[in-house]
Amino acid sequence: MYRYDEFDHAFVAERVEQFRGQVARRIAGELTEDAFKPLRLMNGLYLQLHAYMLRVAIPYGTLSARQMRKLAYIARTHDRGYGHFTTRQNIQFNWPKLDDVPTILDELADVEMHAIQTSGNCIRNTTADPLAGVAADEIDDPRVYAEIIRQWSTLHPEFSFLPRKFKIAVTGSPNDRAVTRGHDIGLRMHRDLQGRPGFEVMVGGGQGRTPIMAKTIRNFLPVDHLLSYLEAVLRVYNQLGRRDNIYKARIKILVQSEGAEKFAELVEAEWLQIRDNAVDLPMEERDRIAAYFAPPRYDDLPDVCPALDLAIAADRRFAAWVESNVVAHKQPGYAIATISLKPHGGIPGDASADQMDAVATLSEKFGFGELRVSYKQNLILPDVAKADLLALWRALDGLDLGTANAGRISDIIACPGLDYCNLANARSIPIAQRISERFTDLQRERDIGDISLNISGCINACAHHHVANIGILGVNKNGTEFYQVTLGGVATEDAAVGAIIGPAFDEWQIADAVEDIVDVYLHQRQTDETFIETYQRIGPQPFKETLYGTDQARQAG
Amino acid sequence: MALIKHGKLADNIWHDTDEFAELQALAPLGPVIVDLDIWRQHRDEILAQIARIGGRIGLRLTPGQTPDLVAADLDHFELIELQFAKFTDGRAYSQARLLRGRHGFKSELRASGDILRDQLTFMLRCGFDSFLVATDHQAEAILEAVEEFAHWYQPALDQGATIPALRRRIHGAAGASTADCAAAWAY
Numbered sequence: 034m035y036r037y038d039e040f041d042h043a044f045v046a047e048r049v050e051q052f053r054g055q056v057a058r059r060i061a062g063e064l065t066e067d068a069f070k071p072l073r074l075m076n077g078l079y080l081q082l083h084a085y086m087l088r089v090a091i092p093y094g095t096l097s098a099r100q101m102r103k104l105a106y107i108a109r110t111h112d113r114g115y116g117h118f119t120t121r122q123n124i125q126f127n128w129p130k131l132d133d134v135p136t137i138l139d140e141l142a143d144v145e146m147h148a149i150q151t152s153g154n155c156i157r158n159t160t161a162d163p164l165a166g167v168a169a170d171e172i173d174d175p176r177v178y179a180e181i182i183r184q185w186s187t188l189h190p191e192f193s194f195l196p197r198k199f200k201i202a203v204t205g206s207p208n209d210r211a212v213t214r215g216h217d218i219g220l221r222m223h224r225d226l227q228g229r230p231g232f233e234v235m236v237g238g239g240q241g242r243t244p245i246m247a248k249t250i251r252n253f254l255p256v257d258h259l260l261s262y263l264e265a266v267l268r269v270y271n272q273l274g275r276r277d278n279i280y281k282a283r284i285k286i287l288v289q290s291e292g293a294e295k296f297a298e299l300v301e302a303e304w305l306q307i308r309d310n311a312v313d314l315p316m317e318e319r320d321r322i323a324a325y326f327a328p329p330r331y332d333d334l335p336d337v338c339p340a341l342d343l344a345i346a347a348d349r350r351f352a353a354w355v356e357s358n359v360v361a362h363k364q365p366g367y368a369i370a371t372i373s374l375k376p377h378g379g380i381p382g383d384a385s386a387d388q389m390d391a392v393a394t395l396s397e398k399f400g401f402g403e404l405r406v407s408y409k410q411n412l413i414l415p416d417v418a419k420a421d422l423l424a425l426w427r428a429l430d431g432l433d434l435g436t437a438n439a440g441r442i443s444d445i446i447a448c449p450g451l452d453y454c455n456l457a458n459a460r461s462i463p464i465a466q467r468i469s470e471r472f473t474d475l476q477r478e479r480d481i482g483d484i485s486l487n488i489s490g491c492i493n494a495c496a497h498h499h500v501a502n503i504g505i506l507g508v509n510k511n512g513t514e515f516y517q518v519t520l521g522g523v524a525t526e527d528a529a530v531g532a533i534i535g536p537a538f539d540e541w542q543i544a545d546a547v548e549d550i551v552d553v554y555l556h557q558r559q560t561d562e563t564f565i566e567t568y569q570r571i572g573p574q575p576f577k578e579t580l581y582g583t584d585q586a587r588q589a590g
Numbered sequence: 591m592a593l594i595k596h597g598k599l600a601d602n603i604w605h606d607t608d609e610f611a612e613l614q615a616l617a618p619l620g621p622v623i624v625d626l627d628i629w630r631q632h633r634d635e636i637l638a639q640i641a642r643i644g645g646r647i648g649l650r651l652t653p654g655q656t657p658d659l660v661a662a663d664l665d666h667f668e669l670i671e672l673q674f675a676k677f678t679d680g681r682a683y684s685q686a687r688l689l690r691g692r693h694g695f696k697s698e699l700r701a702s703g704d705i706l707r708d709q710l711t712f713m714l715r716c717g718f719d720s721f722l723v724a725t726d727h728q729a730e731a732i733l734e735a736v737e738e739f740a741h742w743y744q745p746a747l748d749q750g751a752t753i754p755a756l757r758r759r760i761h762g763a764a765g766a767s768t769a770d771c772a773a774a775w776a777y
Contacts (some may be wrong), residue, residue, distance in 0.1 A: 040741060040753040051738045055708070063594025071678065072708055154678065184743045184753070190715035191687055260744075271684045272656065306692060311745040311752075317752050321761065413738070 034097055034403060035180050037145040044187070045142045048149060052076050053135035060132060075155065075193070077148030078134055082455045087126045087134060088151040089141060091406050093161035093179040093203070094113045094122030098393040098402040103144040105389035111137050116389070118374060120497055121200070121448060122160050122406040123151055124513055127453055155193045156186035156267070162211045163407035164205045167369055167415045169361040172222045173230045175205035178259060178321040181314060185260050192267045197282035198275035199267070203232075208361065210410060214238045214246040214528035215500055217284045218266060218305075221526075223253060231255045236266060237288030237295065240494035244286045244530045250297035251539060256319075258304075260312045265304035269296070329401040329416060334366025338419035353475050354426050354437035368419050370399075371439040372412040377473045378466050379433075381447040382410030399425045408497075410446055411439060442486055442551065443469035446497060448587055449488030450507060451514075457490035459514035460509025460540075464488055467544045474586050481551055484564040485524060488516075492554045500524040502548060502565045504531045505543065516543040520550070520576060521568050534573055535581050553570045553579050592729040595698070595720040597736065599729055604648055604669060604724065614639070621646035622697030623671055626655055629663070637666065648698075653681035657689045664695050672718075674703035683716045690747050707735045717747040 037045070059069040073079075077088040088105070104124055108116045111133050112126045118126055129137060141147055151158055159182045160174040162168065181200070182201055184191070192199075202216040211376035212566050213219030219235035231253045238247030254262050267286075273291075275281045286445075288296045314322075345352040358371040372392060375381050383390070396404045396414055399421045417425055429435035438444045445468065448454065450461030465488050472478050487501035491508075498504030504519035515537035522531030538546045551564075558567045568576075593602040605616040606623045610632045616622045618638065629649055636647060648669030649660065660667075664768050670683070670689060672682035682701065689695040702712050702722040713721065723729050743753045751759075 038757070040756060043740060044743070044753070047739050051708075068706065154680075187743050188712075188739075189744055190712040190742075191683040192680070193712055194678055194683065194709075268684050268687075272681055276679055276681075314754055315758070318758060321757065 034095055035176070035322070041145070042142070043148050043215050045145075045149075046134045048076075048147065048188075049135060049138045049142055052138060056131060056135050067290035071153065075150065076138070078129075078131075079152060080132070080455070081127070081274065081453050082451075083453070084128050085134070086132055086453070087137060088119070088130045089124050089126070089146060089148050090151050090158040091122050091124060091146070092183050093165065093176050094163045094406040094408075095165075095176060096404045096406065097144075098396045098404070100144045100146055101389050101393040101396070101404055103140060103146070105386040105393070107137055107140060108389065109386040115383050115385045116520075117380075117449065118384065118406050118410050118412070119407045120410060120495065121157055122163070122408060124406070125449075127449075128316035148404075149187060152198075153193070154180075154195045154199075156189065156195075156199045156201065159183055159186070160200070160202045160211055160408060162206055162209075163405040163413050164210060164360070164369055165205060165405075166328065167210075167362050167364070167367075168206050168210075169210050171206045171363065172224060173205045174323070174324050174326050175203040175211075175222065177319070177358055178220065178232075178256065179203045180322055180325075181259065181319065182263065185263070185312070189267075192271060195267070195271055196276045197279070197284075197285065199270075201263070201365040201485060207495075209526040209528070210407070212497065212500060212524045212528065213242060215497065215524065217246060218263065219247045220259075220342075225253055225255075229255065232259065234262065234266075236300075237285040237293070238528075239283050239285045240497060240499045241283070242280060242492040242494075243283075243285065244288065244494065244499035246528045246530065247285075248288060250288075250300060256312055257316070257473055258308055260314065261308045261310065262300075262304055264307060264312055265300050267396060268303055269299045287300060325518070328364070329403075329415070329575065331364045331367065332418070334364075334418060334420075336365035336419075338366065341419045341422055341542075344423040348423075350430075350437065350475065351423060353479055354435060355422060356479065357437050357441055358439040359422060362416070364416075366419055368417050368422060370414045370417045370422065370425060371407070372386065373436040373438050373444065374434070375438055375444050375469065376436050377435050377438075377443055378470045380462050380553060381445050381465050388432055388434060391428075392434065395425060395428055395572070408441075408446075409444060411444070437475060438478060440483050440485075441472075442474045442481050442484050442547075445469055446483075446485075446487040446501070448488070448490050448495035450488075454490060456493055457507065458492075458509040459490050459516070461488045461490040461496065461507060464505065464507070464516060464540060464543055466492070466548050467540075469545050473546055481555070482563055484551075485522075486547070497524060499530045500584050501529055502568070503547060505547075508537060510537075514540050518543075518546060518550070518580075520573060521565070523565060533572065534536050535577055549579050550576055592723050592726045593720060594723065594729050594732060598731065599726065599733075600720070607648075610635075610770040617643075617645045621648060621668060623648035623650050623669065626659065627651070629660070633663070651685060653679055653685070655685075656736050657685055657693055657695075661693050664689070664693055667695075667697060669698040669700055669720075670695060671702055671722075674701060674705060674709075677704040677706050677709055683712060686695045686713070686716040686718055687722075687747060705732070711733045715742065715746040715748045735762060 079086045080388040093553035157369030161179040202211040203220045204211045205222040220232040234251040344470040400416040447461040447465040486503040488500045488505040489498040498524040517537040523529040700720040722764040
């Protein structure tokens with residue numbers, strides 16, 4: 034893991050002191066709320082429906098056990114005993130008091146964390162493949178580059194007041210687990226013919242009210258030029274992005290209006306001017322950062338683990354958990370385990386302080402004291418010896434963290450919705466709870482197999498409903514909440530935006546509608562087809578007919 | 591209005607105009623700032639007047655006007671003013687960097703408009719060296735903010751060494767092999 038050196042420590046401490054001064058000026062009445070707002074937002078502090086909300090950055094979703102314990106401590110001491118993990122691999126605290134926030138930031142700085150740029154029209158926390166460094170299919174470790182981007186983008190003097198927020202995601206693997214095409218800039222690693230690593234640069238993705246998947250503007254950017262190229266993209270955007278309309282201000286609108294080819298030309302022209310200047314890190318600096326992400330000292334283990342095979346044969350619940358929540362590790366004898374934060378009927382992404390503490394301990398017992406947060410709002414233990422999986426699952430099961438549903442229909446991504454958020458039009462959490470309660474039968478969830486279901490409480494699409502196989506969007510019609518359904522979205526390397534299936538459902542119909550959609554799939558699927566494969570083969574019509582009846586389906590279609 | 595220049599309160603000697611006729615009246619009083627339209631329409635007359643009776647000219651660019659438009663004329667200006675109509679409009683940061691870094695503009699680079707204490711260091715790092723703010727009180731508050739950070743991560747137009755550069759000085763080229771992060775990393 035990356036560790037702060039004296040410069041990082043000093044920088045974050047200076048930032049905390051700066052914010053402490055700003056909060057003091059706000060409380061003393063020297064700063065109006067209007068003047069304070071951009072300052073608190075640059076430090077991750079939002080004003081929500083009922084209270085302030087503090088969003089803490091978890092750079093590229095990587096946490097140490099010590100950091101997780103600190104998050105538990107903050108949840109317990111300064112909040113109401115829980116935190117909410119987000120699709121941007123961050124954590125949100127929903128009830129901090131304003132005058133506590135500088136102290137919370139001090140506590141975070143102690144464990145090398147901060148809330149810088151988790152909000153505002155600046156470069157946000159860079160996200161990455163949550164399986165970085167351990168995935169069997171990886172070309173190179175994206176955390177190295179995500180950390181380089183984190184440092185470069187931190188309080189960037191030129192790019193802190195962009196037209197709109199700016200999100201960058203990095204994957205080092207051909208199987209995209211970071212939704213790179215859904216970002217303002219997506220970086221996907223490839224190797225050239227000489228075997229040198231570089232990035233495919235995709236620009237202009239985003240969801241919100243205009244969902245667009247990013248276009249590739251450069252097929253191969255040598256890693257040495259990463260920062261100068263990013264600087265070129267950002268400079269073009271900072272000058273030309275629209276500032277007259279908040280809904281047209283994201284870079285996706287600029288790329289769309291200029292055309293991807295023209296936009297690429299503008300970037301290349303700017304990059305030619307700066308590609309050899311000082312912004313790119315020299316090789317030894319990059320290597321110095323890369324060294325922090327060196328693999329831990331794995332034991333030399335056989336990849337075949339008879340004890341695990343026996344345990345799988347002996348316990349159906351454990352077998353189901355291994356099937357859904359455990360994936361292959363690049364190191365023989367090890368596995369990657371997902372800790373589901375989606376208990377049936379629970380609040381997606383929430384973890385209690387006690388659960389956080391317990392998970393920190395498990396990461397030390399069954400790994401090297403490291404944890405990951407995934408964009409699916411789950412936690413991941415990256416380095417579990419296969420022989421330890423049973424003991425791990427038993428411990429998780431006792432903490433209500435052992436649900437065997439990673440990648441299943443109850444692994445729902447949901448935003449906080451109208452229960453917390455002042456932008457929301459409708460509640461997300463109760464809908465997620467109601468739907469997941471329909472799928473408590475383990476055998477049925479296994480039978481349905483890989484599927485994604487995401488619920489956003491407003492058009493801002495924080496839960497990524499556009500790229501879910503089944504997307505649900507909360508809308509408000511004359512004071513009543515309704516839920517619009519999209520089908521066919523894909524969040525992986527073949528990213529696609531789903532299409533609206535027909536008229537919206539009310540809060541009592543929506544769970545039935547989801548069950549109907551699943552039933553159509555189960556009846557229509559051919560051998561081994563996943564939900565999305567069936568949908569792509571048969572199209573929306575059979576779903577429309579079941580949901581709305583034949584007449585209405587014809588109208589809707 | 592109060593002016594901060596090179597880190598201190600200073601007198602503003604510059605006049606400001608949107609009209610060429612006024613420019614001719616103001617010129618004998620001292621240096622004058624004109625906008626891009628006046629400059630483009632009356633460039634030769636202004637230069638002739640300066641040649642004839644002397645005078646100093648400054649240019650004001652709006653946030654949408656790229657410095658490329660005046661790249662060839664920069665030597666004529668003793669000051670360029672860039673505007674922050676709202677502090678959230680960050681285009682002038684890029685304009686400043688381009689003027690200083692790409693076009694080599696060496697004279698006074700002034701920020702005007704909605705300038706807040708907490709943006710001052712960003713402006714300094716992008717090459718601004720003077721700031722026109724509403725009141726003396728505001729100017730004093732702004733000056734306090736300059737010292738809040740010792741070092742920064744990314745290179746810009748200020749003089750201080752960046753954090754990556756300082757790390758290289760400490761660790762040398764072989765800095766990767768410290769005890770904390772001893773590991774082979776090979777491409």
